[in-house]
Amino acid sequence: MASKYKDKEAGVLFSFNGRWVSWLHTGAAYMAFLSALIVGISLHYHKIVQNEWFGYPEEWFPSVSATIGDRFPERSFFMLFIALTSGPRFALVGLWYLLTAKPGQSMPKVVAYFGIFRTFTCGGWTYVTSTDNHDWHDIFMISYLVATIPWMFGCLALSPVNAKAIKYRKYVAGAFFGTIIPLVYFFIQHKVHRVPGAYTTYAFFEWALVLFDVAFDAVTALDFDTFELVVKDTKGISKSAPRSPSLEKEKDKATGVFSTAFTLSEALDAAADVYHGFAFWSVLTSLGLTVWYFPLWHMGISGYEAFVMSTISPFLLAIRPIRTLVVRNQRIFHLLSLAGLSAYIVTDPVYRLFTIGFGVSMQCLAWVATFSTDATSESRLESRVLAFVLGLLMSSIAKFAWHTNNPIWPIMHADNGGWNGTGLALAALAVLRFTRRRSTSSGNDGDRQSKSGSPALYALGFGGLLFALHSLLSDTSTMILWVWEGYPVRGPLSNIHAYYTIFAMTGGVVLGVARPGLVSSWSAFGVASVGAAVLTLYSNWFGFYGALVLTTYLLALSIPLISSASKKSPALTFGLGFLIYNFMVLFHVWVVAYAFVPGGPLVREHTDWIMTVTMLLIGCGVFNLNASRDGQRPSKIVKRPAASLPARHRKHYFGVASVLNVLFLCAAFMRFPSNDYKPYHADSRVITAGIWTIHFSLDNDMWSSERRMRDLIKEAELDVVGLLESDLQRIIMGNRDTTQYLAEDLGMYVDYGPGPNKHTWGAALLSKFPIINSTHHLLPSPVGELAPAIHATLDVYGTLVDVFVFHSGQEEDPEDRRLQSEYLAKLMGSTDRPSFLLSYLVTKPLEGNYNTYVSSISGMHDVDPTDWDRWCEYILFKGLQRVGYARISRSTITDTELQVAKFVVPESADKTKSLFGVEDEVRNRRVSEHEVPEGWRFPALFRGEGVRGHRYHVFDEPRYFAY
Template identity: 85%
Template structure:
């Protein structure tokens, strides 16, 4: 710092005084002689680093254990990668420096976790390792946050704060390895030729080192069989959540295409199959033959092989019913074995975590859903095989349960209250935590960014869910207390009522609580009647699912207007239902204190299973971080025809990203948008963040694959069917509007300002109300006309208007109030989709057939953005005959023309239709 202070605090955006403390890379690699000194000393320390890995291996290795070899491998690997990122600096080769650095951080995870598993029975060393490892991984979260603030949002001073966390990682890393000094105190290294006689001989620990061994899960030996049990349990839980979350999707397909109640909605009740357990012979049959029923539940994952949507729904319905029945029987049969029931619940909850992580890696689609197949990115075959193996392993062991029926009879808590709480908890987990982007979109309010982003900050949700798992296991009495419930209720209120980061903080509190409470709640509820607890519980869950559909689908369902737009009611009822379980748990705690002297001994509590489930959770977090790295936005997007200052805009109603045959349609949509060379596209019917739509977000995949910025539009708590905007141009500002809708469904709109070749251009994306509500549509046309007329910047409207050309509300949208013009007034064949504009040179218009992707075509238009010298010409009206003067394609420049591959028969069922070719205009 004394030699090159101003130079090493300078980064790509800012320097001193905004940035005043250097990062590790800048300090060690950018300048001479500092770089040479650091490399000299890092070379000196390499010997001790390799020696530490070797000595640790000798200390922990035996002839029957393979884990020490794995840990030693990662120890050597991370030491080499440490040399990689220090000797190859970002100045030398930025890509390789990042590769070595990320590899080092990734390898540190199995190294630290492996050292914890292999730690000798030294309570002090184990405690220090836990603290330092927690600090190390906890530091990564703010490290990534401030790096994003610097790299993406270009916040002055963010890199300085990032630098402090980066140096902290170095210190924690060194401190973790320094703990080995405590284990080496009694370690004697002797070099002699003993012909291998003493290799792997058991060590005799000192009496002091035995202290705390029995109570510490990490001090026990590592068994691959138990690790496989944990992995199989988690994957089986993942299969449950995959099948359950797919049910709503397959049911939703039918009212979507019937435009009303179809009758197939009855399959929602597939989940109440645990009610069958009220019949004693059936209960005994299911409990004694759990393997059979768990294998039958895998049938839901075979649905992708069924092409007919009706029979695919039947297959999913059967799979869901078997899943719910078999899991209820498993919880009940293992309820009195504390270790076993905890492992089952951990498998169930970590399975939800795995489902959320898999959906993040697949851009909010689950790769083994029945709407996925090989053509759209599904891994169904692989997932099915693993699910069968996991079900076999999951049902491989049975633990005896002594005195179980007696304990169930003596408990005083209400089974009905447990049923209510289980239903509310399951609904909250499914509706809020089955996808990492759901709660982020609840608090999203447009640009500039003032809150979390789905592809950047999703790990915060995974992190608090992971913390909730640990907290629920280690502090069940705490998480089931009334003060913590009140805190979670406040978090739920903050999420429901607030936006941006503050709203998301409430979401994180609620997420941690829901996961943590699941463990003591399900554990206690499992001791009651499975038919009542889980059968009625799933019925309550179904009621909540329908409730949260009714608040947005009120215009299409009986009694809908009574709950219209009342997500606040849903959240309130959810927390009250969960509160029923908290009441039971606290009542049970008081009863246990009175009966403490009379309790009979139950089965043992083998806590060592926790380390395997925690290990699986750690690996899942690692997978998520790798996926997040792959999805990190580049924000360097380029339009297709920048040389001609052309902007190609489109409007498309995507029908909730399910095609005519019930397959997820993101990739097919991506291909057409790419073929049409769209720079800006408005998507309607795009809000998929509900249980019936799979809690998905199509815009994530489209934006990242096409290289576009995205504004999701009004979030799922705004009760619309959705409007979204994708743009290759930076979105400078955007606001969301809910237009007047006194009777019918809410009409969402986005008003965004884009930086198009240095010119600010306003883009409006709008979906009007339905045909049955003419007064709604009249009020909406007036509102939008005033909104468009409020700006004198060049503007484009990408919309769904539900009107005939030149008639009725059309003349409000295209009027002196709005200042907007129709892209082609002679196109008489429109009813819904319209493109309007002002202040731009309109040069082309085309209509592209949809194939089987959706029920609405893609309409596109090309505009030239005038420079400052020509701008005034297009801000005022031009004579009608001049404005709509059409010309032949050969009369316009190459950059103004539409792609030729969509002519004639087109490609993949997409072609120019209605006019059979694009239209071109002079003005």
């Protein structure tokens, strides 16, 4: 490795080419992993292929973590060579900085920081194993993977003029990130579904990830060839020397979007714009949720529904003085829109709704004015549209991280997990940055910017698009629950497979920017329409594939459609567009709330009509886009040079999208199921079951109630609980899912019940015991609202036990309730297994339909026939030893108490059969609390005044029974 400089320059004693740093790093890193693999297979093969479920021969190849873990001597081999890797690694990062640093540029420093940070975090997860400290091992590992993204993309952006090296980097980086998807899939197959051999397949992708990671840095050997250490740049590429135009053109062609310059200021602009878009979607999605509170408590039309029309404020832009005022004072109106985020300060629900309505009207007005005034600049308009669309992506990710609640919604506050103050402060800073650059347009020439195309058709297209984005994509679990059909699992799960939706949304944004002509074509519209039909008509994975197609299309079409609509009259295009969106929202509510609204029966249970109308509205926008393109004369089409195309800003917005995806992956890791499902009194073979009508998870004061519900369910020691009025996957309920938070926090399996496209108010089942099978039922409802039911089979201490969760129709439809009682009685009578019903029956004890539910047909018995003070909630059972019953007051969480029963599961089938013939007089004999074992007793903390407004009431104490 003697240098040619040794003979030419005095004082040079030793030198070598820079590529040797890359080779030493690559060799030491590969030797660390491969030596551990070879030694581990040779000495401890069967131990390192063993996992928590399976071993050899089902699993026959070890994972990286098992290979480099705790066993001697493979762990020692790995640590020795990984330590030797650190020297070349720091040198590699340093040389890369010297190669790419240029005066006035901050990006090389940022990339170097992440390079050093990755090196330290690599040492963290390699020297602190999961056995040493599982939490810190995971923290270092996640930090390493997160830092890999800016490192790889930063290296691509800073690549010197070397097309070969750029090509290899793109290939290896693509392979690296592409490997993550199957890696996660097979890990889920192993961890959740316990598929034999899945961990071996996962291991191959894990090893591939390591190989690609090291290979990416090995490409630097092609660039460091210009270095000679004594460190000297032999070709001057690391400095700001003039470059050949042909070489620069070659580099730009190879790097694409990465060839444009990076500046910290523009990155902050992009981040602020997207956050302001997030604030828009946060306020918009909170409007229907807070409006819904009032008809919910009034049990009918309240008058406050008029606030839905807060969005049509862009009609005011038809008045020239108002339009001029808004355009010239956009910063003020954008700041006024933050009233929607500050509404959490207002405790009175009525005034809080007023505040939110004002914020929605101001933000719709301000955003439309911004779209219109920036329409004269393609790059600025595209930036605004990207901010608007990526704001929806950020909103969906934030809701995923907060278990389907947006942390800055006005139904959130510090006590229930809200980040309202932080969110409002960031939103104010984002507005100031969002509005710091004003357009030169006066806002009064919008009609002159595009002569072709109809504003009315754009309004139809925008209205349909906005409704589709809001109703389907404002939460990652909405379409997953559309296709959910119960156990065994045959489709996606909300907390595990949400990344499919997020990736589809991100891919749609990129596609819309890169290929606007393609996504606005009739062919793309046809494919999306097929996807919408598949989502509407099919369930499980096939239905979800249609959802992903539709997701990609909606985000992609948003870019050209909103951009083109912004060039027309803002009052007509967006004012009418928001009005159409409002009608679609009402249509969307009417299909399930038909029993409470005028004209409701006309659209009863017609989600298919909603989807059809939505796609037809979007089709109007597509027609306009194609008509506008066809209407342009060739002589008027001016080809702009590549340098003038709006590409510079895209890198920053795509970078923000990448960061959002990384944050989502971090949230997904934190939410990954722990499989820690333990009943409270397993030693006593007790099931503690409860039924609760949760009133759509809004408490009496219009705050989200999940955490308060969690506390009561945990303190009541419920092993199984049925939740009613639990379907929140509509715009008016905020597209939420309370069961996700409760199941994950309490360690329970969950069956959501009939999905949001089944037109019910919802029934859900949470269980500490495995759900072996579940089926969903819609009971006969010829006149009134649909009655949902779940029939599930649980594995309870090795015994199969059936549980039914049911919500009857309302009081006004007696024939519906009679038919439903007959249907459910036959359903309960169809099983001879031990069973219990958790229900909302709308009947008086011992009267009317009660005698159908509790009958020889169903075989069921009342948990306490002497409890006369019931009308809605009932618990029935058969084949179980009922030992206790209690009623716990709700405080201000909802309008219905929590009813709880304790059952002992018989140890044998003979004992189960003998319980069916026990006489009522014997079965309902009450005993004192001291006569039952301690494991059968109810918690004492609800006695007397109880806690937080929860106490035993009606009886003022639990009731216990014996035979």
